Amino acid sequence: MRFKGLRNILFETGDISRFAGRFFAEAFVPRYEFREFLRQSYYIGYKSLPLVALTAFIIGLVITIQSRPTLVEFGAEAWLPQMISVSLIREIAPVITALICAGKIGSGIGAELGSMKVTEQIDAMDVSGTNPYKFLVVTRVLATTLMIPVLVVFADAISLYGGYLGANIRGVVSWDLFWNQVFESVTFNDLLPSLLKTFFFGFAIGIVGCYKGFSTQKGTEGVGRSANSAVVVSSILVFIIDLIAVQIADLMGLT
Amino acid sequence: MMENKNIAKAIQSDEIVMSIKGLCKSFGSNHVLRDFSLNLFRGENIAVIGKSGSGKSVLIKCVIGLLKADKGSITVLGEDVGNLNRRQLDEMRVKVGFLFQSNALYDSMTIRENLEFPLRRHRRKDKPENVDDLVMEALSNVGLEETVDMMPSELSGGMRKRIALARTLILKPEIILYDEPTTGLDPITGREISQLMVEIQKKYNTSSIIISHDMNCVKIASNRIAMLIDGTNYATGPFDELKEFNDPKVRSFF
Numbered sequence: 426m427r428f429k430g431l432r433n434i435l436f437e438t439g440d441i442s443r444f445a446g447r448f449f450a451e452a453f454v455p456r457y458e459f460r461e462f463l464r465q466s467y468y469i470g471y472k473s474l475p476l477v478a479l480t481a482f483i484i485g486l487v488i489t490i491q492s493r494p495t496l497v498e499f500g501a502e503a504w505l506p507q508m509i510s511v512s513l514i515r516e517i518a519p520v521i522t523a524l525i526c527a528g529k530i531g532s533g534i535g536a537e538l539g540s541m542k543v544t545e546q547i548d549a550m551d552v553s554g555t556n557p558y559k560f561l562v563v564t565r566v567l568a569t570t571l572m573i574p575v576l577v578v579f580a581d582a583i584s585l586y587g588g589y590l591g592a593n594i595r596g597v598v599s600w601d602l603f604w605n606q607v608f609e610s611v612t613f614n615d616l617l618p619s620l621l622k623t624f625f626f627g628f629a630i631g632i633v634g635c636y637k638g639f640s641t642q643k644g645t646e647g648v649g650r651s652a653n654s655a656v657v658v659s660s661i662l663v664f665i666i667d668l669i670a671v672q673i674a675d676l677m678g679l680t
Numbered sequence: 681m682m683e684n685k686n687i688a689k690a691i692q693s694d695e696i697v698m699s700i701k702g703l704c705k706s707f708g709s710n711h712v713l714r715d716f717s718l719n720l721f722r723g724e725n726i727a728v729i730g731k732s733g734s735g736k737s738v739l740i741k742c743v744i745g746l747l748k749a750d751k752g753s754i755t756v757l758g759e760d761v762g763n764l765n766r767r768q769l770d771e772m773r774v775k776v777g778f779l780f781q782s783n784a785l786y787d788s789m790t791i792r793e794n795l796e797f798p799l800r801r802h803r804r805k806d807k808p809e810n811v812d813d814l815v816m817e818a819l820s821n822v823g824l825e826e827t828v829d830m831m832p833s834e835l836s837g838g839m840r841k842r843i844a845l846a847r848t849l850i851l852k853p854e855i856i857l858y859d860e861p862t863t864g865l866d867p868i869t870g871r872e873i874s875q876l877m878v879e880i881q882k883k884y885n886t887s888s889i890i891i892s893h894d895m896n897c898v899k900i901a902s903n904r905i906a907m908l909i910d911g912t913n914y915a916t917g918p919f920d921e922l923k924e925f926n927d928p929k930v931r932s933f934f
């Protein structure tokens with residue numbers, strides 16, 4: 426009995442991998458659902474902007490305010506912009522954005538596809554000359570894979586702005602000086618791995634949301650359970666991907 | 681079972697449009713269908729009745745290719761459903777309409793978009809150009825023209841059922857599979873829907889399988905009844921004939 430949980434996790438991992446494998450088999454052969462992809466990109470990208478912006482701003486502000494005393498203690502107050510910009514861009518903004526999106530987008534996809542599944546809407550598409558995997562899954566996964574990096578870049582900028590304000594609450598850093606220091610300290614080696622991993626975050630969020638939706642069991646609690654576990658599983662995946670990405674970047678000397 | 685010749689005489693056609701032979705379907709250890717057989721003639725409405733959970737929905741989902749049969753053969757308009765590829769399956773599904781038990785209207789789309797969906801999505805040689813006219817015609821068939829720009833969530837259960845019916849009929853299918861068309865409706869609306877099904881049958885010479893618990897609907901809309909009991913076609917015949925049957929399993933339905 427102790428191994429039952431483990432067994433379920435392994436089975437589910439296999440199922441999700443198979444579901445993701447199907448994405449590659451279906452995404453690159455016609456017919457392409459371009460309009461639906463645009464619609465989903467709009468919903469997934471644009472509609473998440475305010476939430477992402479708000480969290481990024483607050484995180485930037487808070488990190489700066491909290492880092493300051495430590496740096497002051499070492500007499501390194503002038504390093505504040507460098508320090509926060511590297512940690513925000515390399516780690517904090519991408520992961521926070523991905524987690525916010527796992528919550529908002531992952532649960533949204535899980536619930537939407539889940540209720541389509543239990544009310545037979547997915548079957549109805551199937552009998553109406555439409556491949557539901559292409560129409561519903563491929564479009565959503567492509568949209569999350571491409572939109573989450575965009576949201577992260579946006580979050581990078583907003584969180585740095587939050588950092589700028591944070592730095593100016595107690596001390597004085599001019600606008601020009603702040604950004605000069607930021608661009609001096611953030612290198613290509615910081616940007617590239619942090620941007621690359623966000624594509625994987627996006628893919629994971631899309632695939633898990635769709636998988637949970639498609640495997641929803643009958644009944645309204647089924648839909649709730651799908652939405653819920655879409656968030657849990659995709660959040661865990663975000664951390665796992667992050668861990669792997671850090672190791673790879675480290676191995677490649679991108680530090 | 682009634683002689684094929686007699687049925688053919690009653691509906692004046694001996695062309696079989698759908699033939700199910702020895703159909704078996706299980707989910708794990710749940711053997712839902714075991715050796716189910718049925719022939720549907722052109723212009724005929726057959727009602728399939730059976731207890732809840734007896735596999736009626738599974739039966740017609742196998743026919744339309746949403747579920748894959750474990751054993752047996754299903755021939756629809758001369759094609760063996762089990763051997764069709766995706767494209768051929770789509771072609772068949774233009775000619776076979778399916779009314780879902782839960783209506784399956786797309787929540788995120790307006791009624792117009794719901795009705796346009798099969799028209800626009802099916803890859804057909806003769807893509808319809810007058811989509812708007814077809815949508816309005818389908819809506820007027822069910823008497824709901826005024827709902828065209830509403831969302832499904834704004835409609836009552838009976839209205840949704842009628843919209844779903846309109847969407848099923850919009851491609852002018854030759855065969856229609858109705859999954860419980862009158863369940864959950866008041867008796868008056870139920871009778872209207874039943875009469876609508878008969879009208880469609882007469883007007884377009886369609887053949888249908890009607891799944892129902894509603895004996896009024898069965899009586900009005902069907903030429904023949906098939907009883908799905910224990911996964912097989914237990915008894916088949918016209919309403920009045922089956923009513924006189926002496927088998928307790930059959931009697932319990934009437």
Ligand SMILES: Nc1ncnc2c1ncn2[C@@H]1O[C@H](COP(=O)(O)OP(=O)(O)OP(=O)(O)O)[C@@H](O)[C@H]1O
Nearest residue numbers: 707710712730731732733734735736737738739781
């Ligand atoms: N996709 C599926 N996976 C597993 N079991 C299924 C599936 N679809 C149906 N079943 C099982 O098959 C049996 C028959 O289901 P079906 O939906 O055909 O019943 P029904 O005769 O249509 O009942 P109702 O009148 O309530 O609609 C049920 O026991 C159900 O649990």
Ligand SMILES: [Mg+2]
Nearest residue numbers: 736737781859
């Ligand atoms: Mg059913």
